[in-house]
Amino acid sequence: MQRKIRFKKKNGLLKYIKELEVQISQQQETYKSLVTKLHELESLGKKSDQGHLQEVLKTLESHKFPITKPKFLTRLSKEDSSRNDVVLPVLVFSCNRPDIRRSLDGLLKYRPDPKKFPIFVSQDCAHGTTAEIIRSYGKQVTYIQQPDQSDPIVPPGEAKFKGYFKIARHYLWGLTQVFRTFNHTAVIIVEDDLDIAPDFFSYFSSTYPLLSNDVTLWCVSAWNDNGKASLVDVEQGSPLLYRSDFFPGLGWMITKKLWDELEPKWPKSYWDDWMRRPEQRKERACIRPEISRTRTFGKIGVSNGLFFDKHLKYIKLNERPVDFSKQNMSYLVKANYDADYIRRVYSLPVVSAPDVRTNNVPFDGPVRIVYHTKDGFKSAAKLLGLMDDFKSGVPRTGYRGIISLFHNGRRIYLAPNSNWKGYDLTWS
Template identity: 50%
Template sequence: MLGLRRKYIVSLVVVIFLTWNVLMYFVLISRNPGKTNVESVEQHLMDLQGDLKKQLVDNEQLLQSLRKFRQRALEVKAQKVLKTTTKKPDPPKTKANIDPATVKLPILMIACDRVTVSRSLDLLLKHRKDAERFPIIVSQDCGHQPTADVINKYVKDKSVESHIKVPNDTNSNIHPDLSDIKLPWPQRKFTGYFKISRHYKWALNQIFNVFNYSAVIIVEDDLDISPDFYEYFSATFKILHEDDSLWCVSAWNDNGKNGMVSDDSELLYRTDFFPGLGWMMEGHTWQELAPKWPEAFWDDWMRAPEQRKDRVCIRPEICRTSTFGKKGVSRGLFFEKHLKFIRLNSNFVPFTQKDLSYLKKENYDEDFKKQVYDVPEFTIAEVTSGNKKHLKAVRVTYSTKEQFKSTAKKLGIMDDFKAWGSKNGLQGNSELCI
């Protein structure tokens, strides 16, 4: 209706202007019959052409004003819809008024265009014993309708609390930005990473600023989970909440491959490397990260010293997640060489019944250092010779990035690194215990 009205106003203005100029032309001719020569006609046509150009400029300005008016009207309408569809948040929770034993720990699943999202959701539902404490929220990017249809089946039977996605009409839920990201030619191959980072920021803002949760467990739509996935995060949340030197808990061990990990499924460690792939953080950490969240490669950015600030994460010896997503934005990078060999824990460990206070910094660091230096040291050549297989653990020392990469390749572990030592480089020697 607004578009038709706009066209009508513009047409009316043009007709009135042309009519006025024609009438003026005949009036002038009637007053000056002696000046009807060719030169006077040409001059008048030139004047008329100038007036028409000016009128076109005025019309364009009018159109711009109408467009702005229409855009503002749509924004006001969208805000009204948002107010009626979004629940009013509870008062924000702080560290002081959170009970670690009962705080809700929502599962935020980041989804895109995998209809196999049902595989991940089925496992999350299978192993979940407390639906109220662990609500499941799926945030879908990409606008892939077949995937949205799969997710909506879980929403309809109320096994999934919310599906925040692209709206099909103006009355739908709030949604992530699906617009194209324009990048210079050399960076266009990384467009997917820019969209993922944008989606993560939007979804985490929903969790903490709209749903108003105090913490979150983040998974993706290509992860399997272990039977004690929820038990693990329930128990470690208390440590995360109480120890300021921690900033995340991860279910992942980058080197957790078959044949390379202990059979002790209770082993947990502190690590200064951000593992990701099924991880938990608190809201105050997000409020710190959100204002400077990167446009792309968010996980590598998390590993930089400027973000980590000497804080560490808890991670297991045996992974509590594994990935089946061979195809994705990374195009299978590391999947064939590492990821498909990751061992997923199959035993249920009652972590909530165990004392995990050893993971706090004041209890952990000295004990771990003692464990490392009590282990016999060998060169990488001695370790790979096969003569030390009878030993439970050995220690290999390296001092440079190049030595680390060479050692890691010979041991068959991840040789990828994103941040190294401090801002001024590696400080002292480091030990790799295997």
């Protein structure tokens, strides 16, 4: 009898695969990558493979294929869905900031499940007061300490930037601990000077499947570099998410697979700008929100308050919680997103930055501002209150060179020509 059941399961599974392959072949180019996932199903039968089965099924279901799953697959999905929720640890990097209490209190306040979101605090600097505060949280956090307290070797002329060398070394050690020692499959990275929004955890847990399945993504970030209250849609923007070619940081998630790639070549300093280099990014994007899910209160630090008074303190922290588990994320898949986003942006009427600034546009609705040169971008960005710098040729929040903002109740896109050929490394 067991043999017959196995035979029926196998035949039902193969029939299911074949039906899906026929439908996929009729879809747009978007779905070609899913064929590979279908073949993965053929090898799934052992209990140890059921977690991967759930990931494949979720990917297929997100594209709304009108296929009735065999009963044993439906039952398996229900039985094992609770067992296969990925654990997403939060790694807090700290040094000598007693205000870490503010960050940890926020994380603990909004954390929905300690098992799904364990908190690791990695401390450098061996600062006694900060260490005592971290220890006071007991078993609510896992406290680890960077053992190497020696002075890093700094090139001539960069002695005043020694702190950046220590930070890069600490990141290497801390991330290695989470992925190698504790063997997690992904991590959410924050620093000890961040407040988080109430839906911080919902945001990351719901975008994780997208990150793990879309090879054109390499991170999810909670931060909008241009997220001032005057530049985002405070009323309707809470659920809005974007793809961005700019690595934002400040509350971000990566997978172990990416760390396998980055760890062997991790830099000695300036790790965030290193991440933004094309050799690391490899034309991959990050997901970022319209309204930030983190906000920094760290005016004093290694950067000596750079940008804080002029920009960072004005970043809007989301106050309207979104249950992202109920949001359809398929629009963020590259093929879907590019087709819709590019068509929408380049179909809009063109206006000038000065007219937008003075609200001198004689019609309602979204508009486009065109830039042709680096100076043209900077001029428009300054008029609109955007950050105007580039990293490896990429403007902050840019996607295919396009910046989305909200100003005076209107959606605006600052965009290059429609025949955009890619980022210019000299624009830095």
